[in-house]
Amino acid sequence: MPETVETKPTLLSRPVPILAFVCAAVLLDQVIKIAVEALLPLQEAVHVLPFFALYRTYNLGVAFSMLSDMEGWFIVTMRLVIVAFVLWLWQRTPKDRTFAHTGFALIIAGALGNILDRFIYGHVIDYLLFYTQTWSFAVFNLADSFITIGAGCVILDEILGSGRRQA
Numbered sequence: 510m511p512e513t514v515e516t517k518p519t520l521l522s523r524p525v526p527i528l529a530f531v532c533a534a535v536l537l538d539q540v541i542k543i544a545v546e547a548l549l550p551l552q553e554a555v556h557v558l559p560f561f562a563l564y565r566t567y568n569l570g571v572a573f574s575m576l577s578d579m580e581g582w583f584i585v586t587m588r589l590v591i592v593a594f595v596l597w598l599w600q601r602t603p604k605d606r607t608f609a610h611t612g613f614a615l616i617i618a619g620a621l622g623n624i625l626d627r628f629i630y631g632h633v634i635d636y637l638l639f640y641t642q643t644w645s646f647a648v649f650n651l652a653d654s655f656i657t658i659g660a661g662c663v664i665l666d667e668i669l670g671s672g673r674r675q676a
Contacts, residue, residue, distance in 0.1 A: 516603070519605060521607075522599075522610045523604075527610070527614050531618045534618035534622070535622045538652045538655070542626065542634045546630075549563055549565040549636060550565065552564070552566055553565075560641060561637075563638070564635075564648050565634065567630075567635070569632050585628075592617055592621065595613050608669065609670075612658075612662030612663035612666065614659070615655040616660065616663075619651075619656035623652045623653070626652075635648040
């Protein structure tokens with residue numbers, strides 16, 4: 510008879526900790542964006558390192574300004590649907606999957622941070638720019654970083670999880 514292994518739920522697989530984490534992450538994102546709005550000049554690079562600058566700009570679309578010609582309400586609705594879908598995935602994912610639950614929390618926080626921008630400002634505030642003399646990455650913000658790192662965590666969990674399932 511196979512032996513059952515008792516697994517311990519991860520911190521972010523529980524409602525109160527994930528809610529606290531998401532609220533703290535969104536608050537941090539919004540505080541930084543308020544500071545960026547108050548202190549950084551619009552579309553003028555403030556060089557911090559030879560490859561990094563703070564550069565305040567506005568994004569009317571989603572990542573990399575895609576869908577910038579779409580109505581704001583369409584983009585907000587799309588982000589809300591994504592948040593609902595990620596919440597559904599979070600609820601259905603086994604409670605011991607640390608990377609997945611961390612990723613879901615980060616994706617939700619990032620999406621909500623950018624949704625708040627849409628409601629408050631009518632656009633998303635971007636301010637982080639990595640560049641070289643011949644290349645520059647798209648300007649982005651902390652909420653975008655949350656979404657990207659969160660997606661990476663979910664992918665990593667799937668890779669590690671498939672190895673566990675095959676063993």
